[in-house]
Every structure is written in C-alpha cells, then in structure tokens.
Amino acid sequence: MRPATQWRVGDSFDVEVGDVAHGGHCVARHEGRVLFVRHTAPGERVTARITGIGKGGRFVQADAVQVLRPGEQRRPAPCPYAGPGGCGGCDFQHLTPVAQRALKTRVVHEQFARLAGLDLTAELGQTRCEPLPEPEEAADSAEEGLGWRTRVEFAVTEGGVPGLRRHRSRDIVPVSDCLIAHPALRAPDVLARRYPGSDAVDVVVADSGRAVVPVPTDASPSVTETVRLPGGPASFSVAARGFWQVHPAAAQVLVEEVLEMVQPRAGERALDLYSGVGLFAAALAEAVGPAGRVTAVESEPAAVEHGRANLAPWPQARMRAGRVDRVLRELRPARGRRSRRPVDLVVLDPPRVGAGAAVIADVSTLRPRVIAYVACDPAALARDTASLLSLGWRLRGLRVLDAFPMTHHVECVAHFEPVRETGTTREHRIS
Numbered sequence: 205m206r207p208a209t210q211w212r213v214g215d216s217f218d219v220e221v222g223d224v225a226h227g228g229h230c231v232a233r234h235e236g237r238v239l240f241v242r243h244t245a246p247g248e249r250v251t252a253r254i255t256g257i258g259k260g261g262r263f264v265q266a267d268a269v270q271v272l273r274p275g276e277q278r279r280p281a282p283c284p285y286a287g288p289g290g291c292g293g294c295d296f297q298h299l300t301p302v303a304q305r306a307l308k309t310r311v312v313h314e315q316f317a318r319l320a321g322l323d324l325t326a327e328l329g330q331t332r333c334e335p336l337p338e339p340e341e342a343a344d345s346a347e348e349g350l351g352w353r354t355r356v357e358f359a360v361t362e363g364g365v366p367g368l369r370r371h372r373s374r375d376i377v378p379v380s381d382c383l384i385a386h387p388a389l390r391a392p393d394v395l396a397r398r399y400p401g402s403d404a405v406d407v408v409v410a411d412s413g414r415a416v417v418p419v420p421t422d423a424s425p426s427v428t429e430t431v432r433l434p435g436g437p438a439s440f441s442v443a444a445r446g447f448w449q450v451h452p453a454a455a456q457v458l459v460e461e462v463l464e465m466v467q468p469r470a471g472e473r474a475l476d477l478y479s480g481v482g483l484f485a486a487a488l489a490e491a492v493g494p495a496g497r498v499t500a501v502e503s504e505p506a507a508v509e510h511g512r513a514n515l516a517p518w519p520q521a522r523m524r525a526g527r528v529d530r531v532l533r534e535l536r537p538a539r540g541r542r543s544r545r546p547v548d549l550v551v552l553d554p555p556r557v558g559a560g561a562a563v564i565a566d567v568s569t570l571r572p573r574v575i576a577y578v579a580c581d582p583a584a585l586a587r588d589t590a591s592l593l594s595l596g597w598r599l600r601g602l603r604v605l606d607a608f609p610m611t612h613h614v615e616c617v618a619h620f621e622p623v624r625e626t627g628t629t630r631e632h633r634i635s
C-alpha cells in the first residue's frame with residue numbers, strides 16, 4: 205500500500221464512514237487524510253476507491269465500491285445506472301427516501317451552523333426536509349421519489365444515442381430509461397429515438413405532464429406551465445430551455461410558501477428579484493392589488509420577454525430587465541430620507557451561487573418589512589443568512605423541501621424579518 209502522500213486514482217482501502225457532507229458524499233478519514241466518499245451513508249464500513257484527488261492533494265474523492273457493513277437504511281438502488289461509475293445524476297438511490305431526507309436535513313443544519321453561526325433547532329425548533337406531493341402520473345411508480353423530473357438534458361453520443369453523464373465527467377452513459385424522469389418523458393419514443401448530429405437534447409414535460417417537447421440544441425420553443433394562485437389558475441409561458449422548477453409540484457408549493465411568509469397586503473410595494481418568467485411576481489401582484497406595485501428583476505432576455513407577457517393581466521406588475529445588483533443600486537433610497545420605506549417586501553430566488561453580500565446589503569437598505577429567500581443551495585443561503593444577520597435581520601422560519609428526490613439537492617425557503625424596525629447593525633459572530 206502506497207503512503208497517503210502518493211495515493212493515486214484507482215487505489216482503494218477500507219474505511220469507516222462518518223457524517224454526510226454537502227455535495228452528495230460522506231466524510232471518511234484514512235491515514236490522516238480526508239476522503240469524500242459517494243454511494244455510502246454515515247456509519248457504514250466500505251471499500252473506497254479513489255476517483256479524484258483535490259488541488260494540492262488537500263482532499264480525496266472516492267466511490268464506495270463494496271459495502272462491508274451496510275447501514276440500516278441502505279436498499280438496492282432502483283435504477284440500474286445509479287452507483288459507482290454509473291450515471292452521475294442521482295447521489296442517494298441506495299438509500300430509502302426517508303434516509304435521503306434525513307441526510308438533507310443534516311446538511312442544511314450543518315451549513316447554517318458553519319456558515320451562519322446558527323443552531324437551527326435552537327432558533328426555530330424542529331426543521332426537517334419534507335417531501336413534496338408526488339406527481340399524479342407517477343402514482344404507478346414502484347417507489348416514492350421516482351417519476352418527478354420534468355426537464356432532463358440528455359447528452360448524445362457520437363452515434364446519436366441519448367445518455368447521461370458520469371459524475372464529474374464528460375463521459376456519456378447510454379441509458380434506455382431514467383427512473384426519476386416524469387413518466388411522459390420516459391416514453392419509448394423519447395429515449396429510443398436517435399438524435400444524430402446533436403450533442404445534447406433537452407426533453408421537457410410541460411403543464412404537469414400534458415405536453416412532451418424534445419428540444420434539439422438549435423431550437424427553443426416555448427411551453428406553458430399553470431400554477432393555482434389564490435385568485436385562480438395562472439399560465440406562465442417559458443422557453444423550453446429556460447428556468448422553471450423541475451419538480452412538477454415545486455412551483456405551486458413555493459408560491460404558497462412565499463405568500464404565507466410575506467403575507468402581502470393590498471397597496472404594498474414588492475420586489476421579485478431573480479424573477480425568471482414572473483412566477484412570484486404574479487402571485488404578489490394579485491395579492492397587492494391595483495393599488496400596489498410589483499417590480500420583477502431578471503437579466504435573461506428570453507425570460508424577461510416571457511415575463512412581460514405573463515404579467516400582462518396585472519398592470520401593477522412590471523418587469524425590469526437587468527442585473528439585480530445594478531437595479532438595486534438605482535433603487536437605493538437617497539441619504540437622509542428615511543420617512544417611508546421604499547419597498548414593503550422582497551422575494552429573492554437567486555441562482556446556485558446565491559445573492560452575495562453586496563446584493564443583500566442593498567436589499568437591507570430598502571428596509572422591507574419582510575424578506576422571503578428561495579434557495580437551491582443551502583450553502584449559498586447560509587452565507588447570505590450570515591450577511592442578513594449582521595445587518596440586523598433574524599431568521600423567522602425555514603422550509604426545507606425535497607424538490608429533487610434521489611439527488612443530494614434540496615430547495616429551501618427562508619423567512620427574514622428585521623430585528624428592530626430601525627434595521628441597525630447588530631453583532632453576530634460566525635463560528
């Protein structure tokens with residue numbers, strides 16, 4: 205056996221698996237080095253084979269290629285393509301859905317403790333990752349957590365065969381099925397088809413399974429999604445390759461959760477930052493009514509165009525094309541003028557990297573009475589939470605939603621309120 209400093213990809217050894225870490229792997233230690241091991245769970249003993257060595261050898265990535273002592277929640281992965289060396293899409297197929305959610309809960313708590321200095325249980329009481337409603341069409345799926353994904357980008361081999369990429373690789377694993385995909389998308393005419401001349405094909409199941417649209421890379425049709433707002437159903441057109449939640453229940457659940465957190469009142473002024481095609485802006489516009497005002501901010505031109513059309517029924521809502529940081533700079537209140545708050549409530553739903561300290565500071569300067577923050581990365585949310593806490597905000601609530609079963613991904617919605625109306629800075633230490 206080589207000494208730890210000379211380990212190479214392909215070396216393997218037996219390890220005790222410790223806690224889960226953000227990213228779909230668990231931490232193990234061997235000969236003083238840290239390994240991030242996929243396809244395992246805390247408390248297992250496995251043979252780990254090195255798949256990658258981090259910059260400067262600071263950490264090592266590995267796959268559990270043999271299970272020597274299985275955990276209680278281990279089960280055979282339903283998908284034949286999941287597992288070491290297989291498709292890189294699902295991290296947790298080898299665990300029951302309950303165990304998957306327990307790991308996601310643990311990751312969210314750990315990220316908030318480490319990056320925001322917050323003990324979620326002490327702050328909010330029990331905070332657990334909750335399942336979303338299963339899509340009706342997936343009712344005949346053999347297992348919970350399958351049949352939900354409404355948007356999949358298949359990579360295409362040189363021979364035109366659709367497949368999925370291996371973990372951290374450009375290699376394509378040809379697949380004849382994808383069990384987490386929505387049943388309409390798993391239809392043989394999608395995956396048995398050949399796509400010669402394409403590098404990739406996106407397949408989109410729109411409007412809760414009523415339309416299936418394969419999208420070659422050189423075309424960009426639009427699809428329609430429907431969400432029930434308190435006043436009735438609303439339609440959203442979106443580019444088939446543009447942003448929309450991939451779990452068919454997610455958009456509905458998120459809108460309801462955001463409205464519950466911000467409790468919009470008639471006549472209020474709201475900001476929907478990183479608005480996409482206007483999902484939250486529409487719900488806010490309906491709630492604040494004709495005397496209110498909603499500004500949706502989005503930088504992607506196609507989303508702005510769709511958003512303008514989607515928000516047409518609510519003249520009190522408008523789309524601002526541009527980057528959130530730039531638009532916020534324009535909205536900053538003039539120095540010394542603190543009479544009326546410029547904005548009553550803010551919803552933000554940034555991409556994976558989060559909003560960042562500068563955007564958070566500008567949002568705080570607007571002194572809204574409440575902020576709802578929708579996040580697809582708990583680490584980014586925890587970092588931005590740290591910024592908010594240091595600016596005089598407190599975390600009032602957090603929902604953790606399993607919007608991506610079988611994968612390590614998780615969606616969070618956080619609810620912030622000012623500690624004091626003056627919004628003055630308070631000390632907050634991050635451990």
Ligand SMILES: C[S@@+](CC[C@H](N)C(=O)[O-])C[C@H]1O[C@@H](n2cnc3c(N)ncnc32)[C@H](O)[C@@H]1O
Pocket residue numbers: 447448449478479480481482483484501502503504507526527528529553554555556
């Ligand atoms: C996670 S999506 C949220 C979309 C929308 N809230 C929804 O639920 O459908 C993030 C959106 O932010 C947009 N975006 C990314 N960076 C941005 C920036 N700096 N300024 C404005 N929009 C941005 C993306 O184009 C994308 O539409």
